[in-house]
Amino acid sequence: MAHHGNDNTTIGSYRYPFEELADERTRTWPLVQSPWNVAAILALYLLMARFGPKWAARYKPLQLRVPLFCHSLAMVLLNAHIFLEVLTASRALDYSFACQACRVSYSPHEMRIAAAIWWFYISKILEFADTAFFILRHKWRQLSFLHVYHHSSMFVMCWIAIKWTPTGSSYVPAFINSFVHIIMYSYYALSALGPRIQKFLWWKRYLTGLQLLQFAIGLLWAGQAFVRGCEYGTGILLMDFVYVVPFVFLFGKFYRKNYGKPVENKKIK
Numbered sequence: 196m197a198h199h200g201n202d203n204t205t206i207g208s209y210r211y212p213f214e215e216l217a218d219e220r221t222r223t224w225p226l227v228q229s230p231w232n233v234a235a236i237l238a239l240y241l242l243m244a245r246f247g248p249k250w251a252a253r254y255k256p257l258q259l260r261v262p263l264f265c266h267s268l269a270m271v272l273l274n275a276h277i278f279l280e281v282l283t284a285s286r287a288l289d290y291s292f293a294c295q296a297c298r299v300s301y302s303p304h305e306m307r308i309a310a311a312i313w314w315f316y317i318s319k320i321l322e323f324a325d326t327a328f329f330i331l332r333h334k335w336r337q338l339s340f341l342h343v344y345h346h347s348s349m350f351v352m353c354w355i356a357i358k359w360t361p362t363g364s365s366y367v368p369a370f371i372n373s374f375v376h377i378i379m380y381s382y383y384a385l386s387a388l389g390p391r392i393q394k395f396l397w398w399k400r401y402l403t404g405l406q407l408l409q410f411a412i413g414l415l416w417a418g419q420a421f422v423r424g425c426e427y428g429t430g431i432l433l434m435d436f437v438y439v440v441p442f443v444f445l446f447g448k449f450y451r452k453n454y455g456k457p458v459e460n461k462k463i464k
Contacts, residue, residue: 248338
């Protein structure tokens with residue numbers, strides 16, 4: 196790939212570091228080109244997470260059953276679409292699970308994967324609504340550092356993927372994460388239906404276990420691809436590996452705290 200002198204350091208028309216390495220197929224897609232869009236959306240989200248609770252505490256908590264159910268159902272359908280697109284297109288292309296280079300190809304199946312990765316990126320913006328629901332419903336305990344860090348960092352990671360590596364091994368995290376989110380948002384949709392349904396949702400601990408398993412698989416996958424010098428890109432694989440490590444620790448801690456030993460005086464609502 197040709198480099199253009201010092202172009203990557205000049206700011207005119209979005210020439211910032213690594214811009215010339217951006218994938219030409221997705222460069223002009225909505226919310227992909229400019230880092231300022233990403234920074235603005237992220238800043239608004241962090242401001243909501245920081246100051247939203249202070250504002251909401253002045254009012255009575257809302258139930259929001261219908262909006263919660265509709266949002267969760269929409270997220271189930273969107274993640275199912277991403278999962279099926281990535282699964283069928285990667286199989287049609289005979290993609291390797293262990294290591295797949297990102298090549299600039301405009302073949303229909305490659306473009307299907309790129310489109311699915313874009314929807315995966317957009318889904319991370321739509322997931323910010325989870326935080327808004329916690330705030331409006333006064334679910335302060337769920338508004339943890341883990342929750343806010345996970346949502347904000349996933350959004351940035353997905354932007355990096357759609358901008359620089361919209362095909363190739365990017366399909367693996369999208370494939371695993373969208374599958375977990377189908378189950379997770381199904382749980383949210385059912386729990387929004389109220390106490391009559393909630394008593395059947397005994398499998399919440401297994402959902403947390405599935406999320407933990409997702410990060411463990413992600414860690415092993417990025418590690419093996421990095422070690423074998425996968426053409427997908429050692430820099431991005433190292434970033435993926437380093438990114439997942441704290442989640443294995445944080446989700447592991449969360450799981451132990453909530454399900455490791457019987458929690459005394461657990462109030463049954």
